[in-house]
Amino acid sequence: MAPTSPDADWVRDAIRLLEADANRSTDTHLHVFPLPAAWGIDLYLKDESVHPTGSLKHRLARSLIMYGLVNGRIGPTTRLIEASSGSTAVSEAYFARMLGLGFTAVVPRSTSPEKIEMIEFYGGTCHYVDRGPDMYGEAARLAAECGGHYLDQFTDAERATDWRGNNNIAESVFNQLDQERYPVPTWIVVSAGTGGTSATFGRYVRYRRHATRVAVADPEHSAFFGGWSTGDLTHTTGKPSRIEGIGRPRVEPSFVPTVVDEMVQVPDAASLAAIRLLRSRTRHWAGGSTGTNLYAAFALIARMLEAGEKGSVVTLICDSGERYAHTYYDEGWLAEQGFDLAPHTRVMEEFLATGRWTA
Numbered sequence: 001m002a003p004t005s006p007d008a009d010w011v012r013d014a015i016r017l018l019e020a021d022a023n024r025s026t027d028t029h030l031h032v033f034p035l036p037a038a039w040g041i042d043l044y045l046k047d048e049s050v051h052p053t054g055s056l057k058h059r060l061a062r063s064l065i066m067y068g069l070v071n072g073r074i075g076p077t078t079r080l081i082e083a084s085s086g087s088t089a090v091s092e093a094y095f096a097r098m099l100g101l102g103f104t105a106v107v108p109r110s111t112s113p114e115k116i117e118m119i120e121f122y123g124g125t126c127h128y129v130d131r132g133p134d135m136y137g138e139a140a141r142l143a144a145e146c147g148g149h150y151l152d153q154f155t156d157a158e159r160a161t162d163w164r165g166n167n168n169i170a171e172s173v174f175n176q177l178d179q180e181r182y183p184v185p186t187w188i189v190v191s192a193g194t195g196g197t198s199a200t201f202g203r204y205v206r207y208r209r210h211a212t213r214v215a216v217a218d219p220e221h222s223a224f225f226g227g228w229s230t231g232d233l234t235h236t237t238g239k240p241s242r243i244e245g246i247g248r249p250r251v252e253p254s255f256v257p258t259v260v261d262e263m264v265q266v267p268d269a270a271s272l273a274a275i276r277l278l279r280s281r282t283r284h285w286a287g288g289s290t291g292t293n294l295y296a297a298f299a300l301i302a303r304m305l306e307a308g309e310k311g312s313v314v315t316l317i318c319d320s321g322e323r324y325a326h327t328y329y330d331e332g333w334l335a336e337q338g339f340d341l342a343p344h345t346r347v348m349e350e351f352l353a354t355g356r357w358t359a
Contacts, residue, residue: 010076011069014099018066021098025052030176031317033282033294039355040310041301042182045294046173047317049286053091053118055319057245059169060161060196061091064151065099067160079104079148083135085193086115087245087319088153093124104148106139108132112244114323132240133249157196157254163203170204173314184210186304186311189264189297191217191246191289191318192224195255202259213261217296219288220268222247228257242268242337243288245318264296270359271295272328273344275321281352285321288328293318298348302357 028050033043051058068074079102082092089105096103103124107116108131116126129138136154143150162168170188177183188205190197198216205212218225221239224247226232233251241247251257274291278284293315301313327333334341347359 007075011074014069014074015066017098018062018069018095021052021095022062025058027172027176030173030314031282031284033278035301035352036355039301039305041304042180042312043297043301044173044177044185044312044314045282045284045317046169046314047284048169049317049320051091053094053122054323055087055091055245056169056197056316057087057091057319058094060153060157060194061088061095063160063162064153064156065092065095067156068149068151073149074101076100079143079146080151081139081143081146081148082106082151082153083139084153085132085244086111086119086323088193089124089126090115090118090122092151093119093122097123102148104142106135106142108135108240110240112323112327114325115244118323153194153196154248154252154254157194158199158256159254161196161200163200164207168200168204169197170201174204174208174210177312177314180312182310182312184312185212185314186309187213187215187297187300187313189215189217189293189300189313189315191219191243191292191316192222192252192255193246193248193289195224195252197316198260199254199256202256202261206259214259215262215264215296215300216260217264217266217292219243219247219266219271219292221249223249223251224255225263225265227251227255228260228263231257233257243271243292244324245287246289246292262300264299266292266295267344269339269341270344270347272334272339273341274298274348275328276341277345277348279321284317286317287319287321287324289318290316295344295348298351299357299359302351302355305355
């Protein structure tokens, strides 16, 4: 038998390191959001903010790098390149440092300073573009220029994740619901940045033959809703999302519309009102994408109430509010952006008090 190459030995050890990280952070908490007992509906929040890098993207980053390793695209001297609005790059920088690899994130200049600081904390460097859509081409160019590997989350997210199981987020949720009164949720509500999470849930519930429906909450200016509702996957909006991490000006290749049962459009001001309500009701401090999820979950629960349905709904806490202290939680920033949260707060407070949804 021929001896293995040093590169092959390195790849095996790199895979071991990724598996060890997964084993250490094997699961995240499933919190209960308080709803009136008389409704007979349970709302759960899967808290992805407790991952080592503080967001749902920790799972994705590990999967993307594993995908690169097993496909022979990443070796001991490969520089990793990504196009990202922040959270994915933070997690990828963490794993790159773990493997001793260089990492460059191509990010819009509008990315929050907290995320930039975290990318650099983990040893990554940031390469800025003025327009979000320019990220893709610039990341590909940098990777070709240095002989690196473009991780390309917006294309590979849905194919890099093992949707059948292997402790993916869908399997984790169903395992945690096993002892609950409604162990098979009526709805799972997620938002889309790459589309990888909705693809994982949508495929998993079909594979396991569950009756669960998957809803995608979409912010303003995002192309996903238009692409899904019309079937035109070339649909674009030409505008960046103001809710970091989700919503895209184009329908990303990794978005799989055929596994999505429903889409809910959520105003940006409603997303930001929802994270403040979440904090006041549960003390959980979350980012804007969590607010998008929560607002859409409330809308679907209102529909269940109207139809006399009982059951459970699951949505996600995508990342911590700490990353947005100077934006979404800053009154001056909200005023500069022209956000009025009060009408949306009233809608949610009335809903939680009466069950009526007047949005």
